[in-house]
Amino acid sequence: MTTPFSRRTLLGGAFAGFSALSLAACGVSQDEDTDVALSNEEVTLRFTWWGSDARHEVTQKVIDAFQKENPKIKIKGEFADWVGYWDRLATTFAASDAADIVQMDELYLRTYADRGSLLDLGKTKEFLKTDGFSDISLAAGQAGGTQYALPIGNGSLSAVVNTRLFDKYGVDLPDDTSWTWDDFADISAKIMEASGGDVVGSGALGTEAGLLTIWARQHGGALFDDEGKVVLDPAIPAEMWEFNRKLAGKGQPSAESTAEQLTAPLNQTWLVLGKQAINFNYNTQISSLQEATKEETFKLLQLPQAAGGSAPGFYYKPSMYWSISAGTQHPAEAAKFVDYLTNNTEAAKILGTDRGIPANEATLKAIRPSLDPTSELAAAYNDKVASVVADPPALTPAGASDINNLTARYMQEVLFDRQSAAEAGKKYVEELTASVENAK
CATH class of the missing domain: 3.40.190.10 (Periplasmic binding protein-like II)
Structure with missing residues (x-):
């Protein structure tokens, strides 16, 4: 899962109180x-x-x-x-x-x-x-x-992989120029099964807006348009969160463990502790991640792509x-x-x-x-993805600055089976839209 460190440091945090x-x-x-x-x-x-x-x-x-x-x-x-x-x-x-x-x-x-x-x-x-x-x-x-x-x-979202765990459980690193989300799910499940449940393959997706933005771009969508209007199709976050729900306990942590990890300090996250093989972080966080552990060895891979998709969705996000x-x-x-x-x-x-x-x-x-x-x-990761980096997404409009907390909240609604993925996607877009409209 994306750590609270990444959400706070690079994508924002608690304060959203800008009035018109x-x-x-x-x-x-x-x-x-x-x-x-x-x-x-x-x-x-x-x-x-x-x-x-x-x-x-x-x-x-x-x-x-x-x-x-x-x-x-x-x-x-x-x-x-x-x-x-x-x-x-x-x-x-x-x-x-x-x-x-x-x-x-x-x-x-x-x-x-x-x-x-x-x-x-x-x-x-x-x-x-x-x-x-x-x-x-x-x-x-x-x-x-x-x-x-x-x-x-410039920062770029990456899949941070613990190479020691891949080696330990006999799982090959993927070809990150072509792997899909289905490949990602298979790898996550293999690692968790090979470890007897001691290690999860990956964290949950959709705990903050950066990865949701890339997922949307890979599926032909966007969160906002250039005028600051919410244009996200509710089916897009619904699909991501349903993907999580199916992997929970089978390649990703349980709903309870995911919720606990969202508030864990960096040095207590499962990636740092060697209990998780893949996490999604900005490439610029690699120094802090590596510094937090003396045992694990990390490598940066490109994110998986949508099956049959032609758009990787990558973009540089200014730090x-x-x-x-x-x-x-x-x-x-x-x-x-x-x-x-x-x-x-x-x-x-x-x-x-x-x-x-x-x-x-x-x-x-x-x-x-x-x-x-x-x-x-x-720096080398930025070089690596340069050939597939596209124009940046539209800027986050007024009223949407709390989008990371909003995204994590609805993701958990699905993981805990309090809402169906379709219902959560619909309500998520409605709440995000209302926040933007009320800020005008």
Whole structure:
């Protein structure tokens, strides 16, 4: 199953409380001309981000390096943990007191962009270059065709396999360029049977929205359209959850064990403990997974595909973004700092892969020789799937930022036989749609 670590770190978490009024009054109109020119005076910019103490430390080093090169631009750092960050960000935007440079997440990007809270980065192109980004990476930071954010790092969902368990129970690793979900089910069942039930083959699917998005794309669907409307066919999550229900206790954990694992800390997840052979995680999590165990050896495989399907469904999901507040009084200086964060090779060497494998191809090239082995595994996986990566899905609209908790809740309704898969799929889409509509 996808661990709570992956849902919290890369796809979002507990806070979903954006009201339609909380952001509506902030920012400048994107239809207005913005004077983007460097000031002749000393300028102070506020820069806000979330993360660990280690992230705060390397970010301050980058700030110091930038200020040394640009003595007339002072950067004041502000940071918080994940949940506290979004509470504070909503409050500061509502009060027209937002930081100039904002670390942003996909779950909330469209919410802020649609309400005019973020600057159109196209207006800052004199100071902010985007040549190092592929069109696919840039598209992941666009809403309505406007560039509101630059991806910091690229992540890709992967099947993390414990090679030791495959070897121990005599199961061959699949050909990940062609395996299907039926193959995945067979392998999961074989491992569980060979272990006498001591090891499960895999975790449950559909515990968060990232995998559901790929499943939908593999079956010709999508969760949202470019206008922010819910377009998901209820039959798509229903099929995924019914797939889980049939595997529960036969290749995957029981419903009770799945529920317990959803709240387990990383070092107590079955994948880390050597009790599970396959899990679905973003490639960038491999370092944390490997660090949490000293015994297990992991390998990253591409996700299974739909039988007879022609679309793998893969896409790069930005680990996070850099955005500039539409209300900044110093757009040129803010853009110059974001340019330093994204394009400067010395900055890249300081930041490393703390915020993901760099989406900027030039800076990734600069730091790649110094990547540790597990970070190199993540980078190599991005290379591996590059040929099948498609355009990113539509951004998560306002009102849908709690989609991961919603997805996990309905998945459990099916596993515990409280609802049929068809009923859960229908109610899931209805609740998701209502949340999006109520946020307008």
